[in-house]
Amino acid sequence: MNLTDLKQVLDERSGDSAEQVLHRARLGGVRAKVLARRRRRIAVWTSAGVAAVVVTAVVVPGLRPHLPPTPAVTPAPTQLNEGFPEYTGGVRVVAARGASAPTRRVEVTMVPTTLDLVVLTRCAGFGQGISVERTVHVDGRAVADGTCRDGSLQPSDWAGLGVEVGRPVTFVLTLDSAWQSGEMGTVVVPIPRQGEFGIAVGERVPFEDYPLPSPPAGTLTPLAEAELPAGCTAARCPNVVIIRSTPDDPTRPVRLELTWRALGAAHMVSQTPGRLRLLVDDREVGTGEWWDYRATGLATYGDEDGVGRPTGDVDPDDPVVVEVLPEHVTGAWQVVLTPDPANVGG
Structure with a gap:
């Protein structure tokens, strides 16, 4: 199970918000697609009994992956x-x-x-x-x-x-x-x-x-609360888990222990080109990739059946270890895990 199922649903990814992505419906016996993308199986991690968790520097020694040198930044080809x-x-x-x-x-x-x-x-x-x-x-x-x-x-x-x-x-x-x-x-x-x-x-x-584009002049797009799910802030969204990069080293892995909860939505964003790998109990369940400096957010939503689990081995209320392993990034990144509003208790 892939957290964002990115490689197969990138056709549904655009600059629009997830709420603007079209969804399938029936109209007069003819198939028409309206409203929002088909939701895919996924899950969320949230700390029990905590209104909002912000993780910026939960660092485990020795977790730094071996990374090849970051490629030289060159102008993107226009051919x-x-x-x-x-x-x-x-x-x-x-x-x-x-x-x-x-x-x-x-x-x-x-x-x-x-x-x-x-x-x-x-x-x-x-x-x-x-x-x-x-x-x-x-x-x-x-x-x-x-x-x-x-x-x-x-x-x-x-x-x-x-x-x-x-x-x-x-x-x-x-x-x-x-x-x-x-x-x-x-x-x-x-x-x-x-x-x-x-x-x-x-x-x-x-x-x-890959020939990366040149960095923009000036300051990169900040990853503030504006990058949280629509209408959501750390104070307003119960049990949201916000995992942020370490300010002095965005390539440093971040790890935390959480209690399993059903997913409402998961969002990932990076200021710079690079990759974020999301692991649950040492099993990779999702990967986000960026190839420019637009800080485009990637999002996914829980299944309509509400199952939402990354592997068959994890059940609701199980303790899990979540890790975000950054690769190639040179700026800030953020992962936001939002529980299903119907399952926000304890």
């Missing part, structure tokens, strides 16, 4: 391939194809040299308030559907989808339907005859080999 940047989000684009409406299908074929692949999509210009639904296929098999937007996705098992190193594979993006939101609600509409869309395939690049 485009069918509308996709050559490098983006830790990925180098190796094959891409774009199209314009009223065309509803675009495909690209490539020969993988690795199974560490990421599919990128882009969509724009379909009209004010109109959302277009798309499906991504790999060699004829549908692997993802949802609202067409700029983003990426990475299935956890490419081999299980029949993808092999050295064998050509075809990736297809189709436009399936459209809907529009307005004062009268949400209605199904024809797919617009204008708009641009595309699909690309990229290979993940080791952090030390």
Whole structure:
């Protein structure tokens, strides 16, 4: 179980808040997606009987991981391939194809040299308030559907989808339907005859080999209470756990002992490029990655069934050890774990 399930839901990640991410619903027998992303299984850790816990320097000697040298910061390349940047989000684009409406299908074929692949999509210009639904296929098999937007996705098992190193594979993006939101609600509409869309395939690049953007002039974006969940402060949110980097060394691991609680939401953010690995009882359950200085927050939400546990070995009220292991970061970072409002007791 992956805390943020980042590699598979990055297509749903954007500059919008999580509340703005679209969710699936039924409308007149036709599938339309509205409101918020499908919630995924996850869990939260909170100290029993404490209103809010802020951890900034709970350091365990010897936990510092072996890190390769931080790569030299260089200007990010601007070369485009069918509308996709050559490098983006830790990925180098190796094959891409774009199209314009009223065309509803675009495909690209490539020969993988690795199974560490990421599919990128882009969509724009379909009209004010109109959302277009798309499906991504790999060699004829549908692997993802949802609202067409700029983003990426990475299935956890490419081999299980029949993808092999050295064998050509075809990736297809189709436009399936459209809907529009307005004062009268949400209605199904024809797919617009204008708009641009595309699909690309990229290979993940080791952090030390990735051409990072130059740091911004002046002060980096501060990680203040504005970075907490919407409407939440340390004083207002019971049992929230706020894990922050050590001010004098953001690469220093942070560790704390907590009592297991059901998750409401989990948020991670970093001022700088780098990686945060989240471990529960020495088992990695989530990873957040940043490749720029925008301090974009990553979020996930508890399951609708309320299970919310990172492994089958952990039950509610079990004591656990939570660790955040930073890698490559050069600025402040923060992890916020918010319990389910229905399970905020003790």
